[in-house]
Amino acid sequence: MCAAPRLWHASPAMIDIPRADPRAGLSCEVGGHLPQKPGTFEVLAREGDARAGRLWTAHGPIDTPCFMPVGTYGAVKGLDPDDLREVGSQIILGNSYHLGHRPGPERVAGLGGLHRMMAWDRPILTDSGGFQVFSLRGLQKLDDAGVAYQTHFDGSRHRMTPESVLRTQAALGSDICMILDHCPPGDADAALMRAAVDRSTRWARQAIALRPEILAPTQLCFGIVQGGTDLALRRAHLAELAALPFDGLALGGLSVGEPIPAMHATLAEIAPQMPAERPRYVMGIGTPFDLLAAVRAGVDMFDCVMPSRHARNGQMFTFAGRLNIRQSRFRDDSTPIDPDCACRACRRHSRAYLRHLHEQNDPLYGRLATIHNLFFFHQWVGALRAAIRQHRFGEVDRLFSSIIAQFYQREPQVTSKPRREPVPAAPPG
């Protein structure tokens, strides 16, 4: 926290972030627009490759660049819909692997769909569940038509196909559905990477063919580009997927164990080549520094478990770096986590009290900490979005690159870690 004084001078508060009006029916920041057809994507401002826009879904618009909190099981752990609105979430992520088994797609549909079940009336994007199934090492068997697997819940056997993941997401009622892709680990060899790309293309074509029959017309469908950090392979796969009529394209297979510089190089090279008229989504990243790099490369959407998971582990994000609330030096600290932060935790509570709640295993700790970290991520991406709209992104990028890098790039690991919801290595029993 030593460089704090320097950082307060460069706070994102310098950039006026238009706030969403929580009383308005829509989640977006800028009003006065008639609702648009789901899938409509408007680029409102550009600066270099970076862009600010708006994507319309059946549950309203989202302002891009946009950070999406992860609500694996139909809740962002410990937060209710009001908390999510309060921190500024416009869209959240659900996971088809988890929800597909607990409580199950038919059950969610019977409860009126995922939105109704969790009382969240803003957009929801659902992952296909493929990432989770491919992380079940030794418990999955791949073939050309799909992947057979045993769940980590109870070891029961199931099969996932390009069709089944769409059917699950149709039942959940997601606004944005992701197709099944083959996501190899970051250290996979070239042959596996190549095979994964070919398989993912075949599955993508199947998904496009099946979509009209399975998904509602208001449900968007995104393709996923693989290819690891092999730029030629990435470009080839991108060209294949860009030719298909997806509503948006995602970069998968990043932050899965590859070296961080290679991840950033891939982002910088590939993202600007993705179709400009459609939203671009990078799955499962990342640190505040990763988000800056992705926005610079023209990415519009991100999701990451980092803010919520780190919060539960005591790690708090601030613009002066992370702090670990479990440290004993906070025992008598009556200041908030971040004196400049306007979140519920910082407006009211001291570091000492949060530390005390953490020590006592009080679930209030997890809620307040998650609220703080999500607020930080939304503020950060909101500041970048506002900067692009004001044609000040270059200035903000220069100002923050060194500072954010100082605090968030030099993390102990040199290879990226999976930032999406993982599953345990072996099923119970």
Place this chain on the structure above:
Amino acid sequence: MCAAPRLWHASPAMIDIPRADPRAGLSCEVGGHLPQKPGTFEVLAREGDARAGRLWTAHGPIDTPCFMPVGTYGAVKGLDPDDLREVGSQIILGNSYHLGHRPGPERVAGLGGLHRMMAWDRPILTDSGGFQVFSLRGLQKLDDAGVAYQTHFDGSRHRMTPESVLRTQAALGSDICMILDHCPPGDADAALMRAAVDRSTRWARQAIALRPEILAPTQLCFGIVQGGTDLALRRAHLAELAALPFDGLALGGLSVGEPIPAMHATLAEIAPQMPAERPRYVMGIGTPFDLLAAVRAGVDMFDCVMPSRHARNGQMFTFAGRLNIRQSRFRDDSTPIDPDCACRACRRHSRAYLRHLHEQNDPLYGRLATIHNLFFFHQWVGALRAAIRQHRFGEVDRLFSSIIAQFYQREPQVTSKPRREPVPAAPPG
């Protein structure tokens, strides 16, 4: 839940409960009164022994009869101050034993006191911690001056005296402080009961003598009447304590393992004999049926961990009896816990979703369930309070006695259980 239709006809919604205005600075229901000196107690309505009143503290008034949720460690588990306001809590309980060791009275004082630490600006009552120390079987040694004990936290050795508990509560800044008493188990023999009463009287006199020096003039101090279910002993102890200038008197040593009929008989006999011009508090009870019996006997204040602890275990209170949300029959149940309930959980979420959150160990479950149960308890006591004010308590008592008894009296146990925050039997290590 079979008798539900009958019960909806007798819902407390029939009785108009004036709601606190959350925007007002004061917590009480009826405005238009100038703030009164802490300790001022007004009885506003009487019907039989039952009475409705208002007690003023340094942090505003509470409307009596009043239910106080238990926030052992400086939080009602998982709830933040807005949640407590939303469910209708006017005052909460803290525990000096727990807070005295974690995080410690000096630390709480350094953070501005318990109110500031937890950002709760309404009244707080703190227990002396004596009940917890006497529950440390085998780890405490009693003498005339106090009790030596080892904590359940780390086995460290400490001493609790009539003076030390007041000093702890002075540091916490509680609005209502409880004195140290000797609370024997419900099955203690007559000699021990007698000795406990004598010791409690001596300690009460010491507390009264020490109070001006230790407590702030705005901190109220309540005495505690012991004597188990021996009515003669209770009367004798009551007479001794009533002679001392406490701001209010409590009945301790109930719901500590004695037979439930004996507890109710003691309540019915002793409560009406407590000084009428001062608030009456029964510690650590109870079920909705117990509360009705206590209000009928003229008790003004109650605290109990039952609503919050039962919530975490899946037990939900409704006016048609308890339901256990873990049961598989709720798996596809799209109705709220209680269709007539206006709490945050019932307004928005289904039994199926709450069950799903419970299955996934999502902390949002605990928060929503605790909100529901506390809302139920506050609605129930609020309905009794409104009935007394409208001189309809007799009518309501008759209407509900049979129904509430049907659902809440015939519980499996025949002896009462400790309803205050217990401590484990042995320290770690």
